[in-house]
Amino acid sequence: LGQALVKLGEKNENVVVLDADVSTSTRTIFFHNRFPDRFFNCGIAEGSMIDIAAGLSLVGKIPFASTFSSLASLRALEQIRTSIAYPKLNVKIAGGYGGLSDFKDGPTHHSICDLSIIRSLPNMTLIVPADAIETEKAVYAAAEYEGPVYLRLSRAEVPVVFDENYKMEIGKGNLLKEGRDVTIIATGIMVARALEAAKLLESEEKIDVRVIEIHTLKPIDVDIIIQAAEETGAIVTAEEHSIIGGLAGAVAEVIVENKPVPIERVGIKDTFTESGQYDDLLEKYGMGVSHIIKAARTALKRKNC
Numbered sequence: 001l002g003q004a005l006v007k008l009g010e011k012n013e014n015v016v017v018l019d020a021d022v023s024t025s026t027r028t029i030f031f032h033n034r035f036p037d038r039f040f041n042c043g044i045a046e047g048s049m050i051d052i053a054a055g056l057s058l059v060g061k062i063p064f065a066s067t068f069s070s071l072a073s074l075r076a077l078e079q080i081r082t083s084i085a086y087p088k089l090n091v092k093i094a095g096g097y098g099g100l101s102d103f104k105d106g107p108t109h110h111s112i113c114d115l116s117i118i119r120s121l122p123n124m125t126l127i128v129p130a131d132a133i134e135t136e137k138a139v140y141a142a143a144e145y146e147g148p149v150y151l152r153l154s155r156a157e158v159p160v161v162f163d164e165n166y167k168m169e170i171g172k173g174n175l176l177k178e179g180r181d182v183t184i185i186a187t188g189i190m191v192a193r194a195l196e197a198a199k200l201l202e203s204e205e206k207i208d209v210r211v212i213e214i215h216t217l218k219p220i221d222v223d224i225i226i227q228a229a230e231e232t233g234a235i236v237t238a239e240e241h242s243i244i245g246g247l248a249g250a251v252a253e254v255i256v257e258n259k260p261v262p263i264e265r266v267g268i269k270d271t272f273t274e275s276g277q278y279d280d281l282l283e284k285y286g287m288g289v290s291h292i293i294k295a296a297r298t299a300l301k302r303k304n305c
Contacts, residue, residue, distance in 0.1 A: 001026065001027055001028070001066070001094055001096065001135060001139060001151075001153055002026070002027030002028055002029065002030035002031065003027075003030060003136070004135065004136040004139035004140065005017055005028060005030065005031045005064060005139060006030050006031055006034045006035075007136075008139060008140060008143055009031055009034065009035050009038065010034075012062065012143065013038075014060060014061050014062050015038070015061075015062045015064065015143065016038045016039070016040065016056055016061045016062070016063050016064070017031040017032070017035075017038065017039050017040070017063070017064045017065075017066065018039075018040045018041075018042055018049050018052060018053050018056075018063055018064070018065045018066065019032075019039070019040075019041055019042065019049070019065075019066045019067065020042055020043065020044060020045065020046045020049050020066075020067035020071065021041055021042070021043050021044045022066075022067055022068060022096075023039075023041065023066070025068075025096065025097070025155075026066045026067065026068075026094065026096040026097075028064075028066045028094075040052065046067050046071050046072060046075045046076035046079075047075065047076045047078065047079040048079075049065050049067065049076065050065055050072075050076045050079035050080055050083055050084060050091070050093070051079050051083050052065075053065040053084070053091045053093075054079075054083040054084055054087075054089050054091060057089045057090045057091050058089070062090060062092070062143055063091050063092065064092045064093075064094055064139075064142075064143075065091060065092070065093050065094070066093075066094040066096060067094075067095070067096070068095065068096055068097045068102060068109060068111070069095030069096060069097055069098040069111035069114045069152055069153070070097070070102070070108070070109050070110065070111040070114065071109075072093055072095045072114070072150075073095060073111065073113070073114035073117045073118055074114075074117070077117060080093065080118075080121065080124075080148075080150075081121055084148045085121045085122060085123045085124050085148055086122075086123070088123045088147055088148060089147075089148060090146055090147060090148070091148050091149075092142045092143065092148075092149045092150075092151065093148070093149070093150045093151065094139075094151045094153060095111070095114060095150060095151065095152050095153060096153045096154075096155060097109070097111065097153075097154070097155045098111045098114065098128070098152040098153055098154050098188065098240070099111055099112065099154060099156075099188065099189065099240030099241060100112070100240065100273060100278060100281045100282065100285070101154045101155040101156040101189075101240075101278065102155065103275065103276060103277065103278040103281055104275060105275070106274065106275045107272045107273050107274060107275075110272075110273045111152075111241075112241055112242050112268050112272075112273060113241070113242050113244075113245070114152060114241070115128070115152060115217060115239070115241045115245065115246035115247065116241075116242065116244060116245025116246050116249065117245075118150045118152075118218075119217055119218050119245065119246070119249075119250065120245070123147065123148060124148050124149075124150055124218060125142075125145065125147060125148065125149045125150065125170060125216065125218060125219065126149075126150050126152065126216065126217040126218040127141075127142065127149060127150070127151050127152070127170065127215055127216050127217075128151075128152045128187045128188040128214075128215055128216075128217060128239075128247075129151070129153065129188070129215055130158070130161050130162070130186075130187070130188060130189070130191035130192070130213055130215060131158055131159065131160050131161045131162060131191075131192070132158075132160065133160060133161075133162045133163070133164065133166060134161070134162055134166065134168060134215060135151075135153060137162075137166060137167070137168035138151055138168060138215065139151070141168050141169070141170050142170075145170055152188070154188060154189050154240070156189060156278055158189045158192055159192040161176070161191055161192055161195070161213070168215065170216050170219075171216045171219045171220075171221060172216070172221050172224075173185075173212050173213060173214045173215070173216075173220075173221035173224040173225070174212065174213040174215070175210070175211075175212055175224065176191070176195060176211045176212065176213055177195065177198055177209065177210060177211040178210060179198070179202075179208040179209040179210030179211070179232065180208045180210070180231065180232055181207050181208040181209060181232060181234070181300060182207065182208075182209055182210070182232055182233075182234040182235070182236065182296050182299050182300045182303070183209070183210040183211070183212060183228040183229075183232045183234065183235050183236070184197065184198060184209060184210070184211050184212070184236045184237075184238060184292060184296060185212045185213075185214055185225065185228070185235060185236070185237050185238070185247065185251055186211065186212070186213060186214070186237070186238040186239070186247075187213065187214050187215065187217065187238075187239050187246075187247045188239060188240050188241075189240050190238040190239055190240055190266070190287065190292075191211075191213045191238075193238065193287070193288070193289050193292060194211050194238050194292055195211055196289050197209070197289045197292035197293045197296065198210075198211050200289070200293060201293055201296055201297075205297075207296065207297075207300065209296060210228055210231075210232055212224055212225075212228060214247060214250075214251075217246065217247060217250050218250070220250050220251075220254065222254050222258070225251055225254045225255065226254065226255075226258045226259050229255055229258070229259040229261045230259055233261050233262075233303045234261055234262050234263075234296075234299035234300055234302065234303040235251065235255060235261060235262070235263045235264070235299060236263070236264045236265075236266060236292065236295045236296050236299050237251050237252075237263065237264075237265050237266060237267070238266040238267065238287070238292050238295075239266070239267045240267070240268075240282070240287055241267055241268060242267060242268045242269075242270065243265040243266075243267040243268065243269060243270075244270060246267065247267075248263075248265040248267060251263065252265075261303065262299050262302035262303050263299070264295035264296070264298050264299040264302075265295070266286060266287060266291050266292050266295050267286065267287060268285045268286065268287070269285070269286060271285070273285055
């Protein structure tokens with residue numbers, strides 16, 4: 001995020017960045033160091049930051065407002081709804097430390113319901129990149145898009161899925177692996193785990209798994225999901241989020257309305273989480289590779305019943 005914003009700022013002088021006193025954590029400090037006159041530290045006042053970003057957009061700026069995703073989606077929700085989404089202003093919100101990537105600070109800072117909250121707001125575009133390369137591409141795409149965008153980012157180290165030639169298009173999913181038996185639809189850091197699960201299922205159990213990445217949860221790529229349902233007949237969703245209202249909810253809505261097939265949801269069940277080491281928390285709360293494999297087996301079994 002920080003490096004991409006600097007590159008973007010060098011190309012477009014209307015880009016400005018705001019932060020809620022966590023710029024060393026969100027890495028918007030890079031933009032501050034390069035363009036101090038276009039950076040605004042709003043203090044620990046997330047709602048005020050969003051309202052300031054709204055004002056800047058009304059005078060032709062392209063503001064990126066950055067803080068932790070849990071704070072943006074909860075503490076500043078009223079301002080996002082009323083000042084940004086309702087008037088459909090050209091403000092970009094970067095919600096860092098998504099999911100459990102702020103693992104040390106406990107459940108108050110774990111961002112496990114942000115996707116469902118933001119996805120429910122009219123006029124909002126919601127993007128969840130899978131790796132560092134896609135994050136950079138998402139920043140550029142958000143800047144070019146006219147209207148409110150929420151970028152849900154992770155602070156965790158994750159495997160690189162895409163190469164530098166990758167082209168990201170808002171609202172278009174990515175077919176990462178062909179398959180005919182079952183489809184895994186993943187977002188964010190779960191994309192790399194979905195690919196690993198598919199590889200193991202194929203090599204050890206001869207299950208042919210299709211893998212789709214959905215980086216834009218809203219507007220979601222309806223066509224790629226319907227095609228997967230029609231051609232494989234079983235779906236698994238995988239996200240670092242509650243299974244209520246995020247990717248699982250979005251995919252289920254598409255499937256129910258168009259092509260009902262068995263769906264298994266991988267993610268955090270209806271529970272709060274706790275402090276701990278990041279990988280341990282992912283395993284404890286059902287987001288390990290083994291959980292994706294188990295869900296794929298179950299979906300396939302339900303399909304064949």
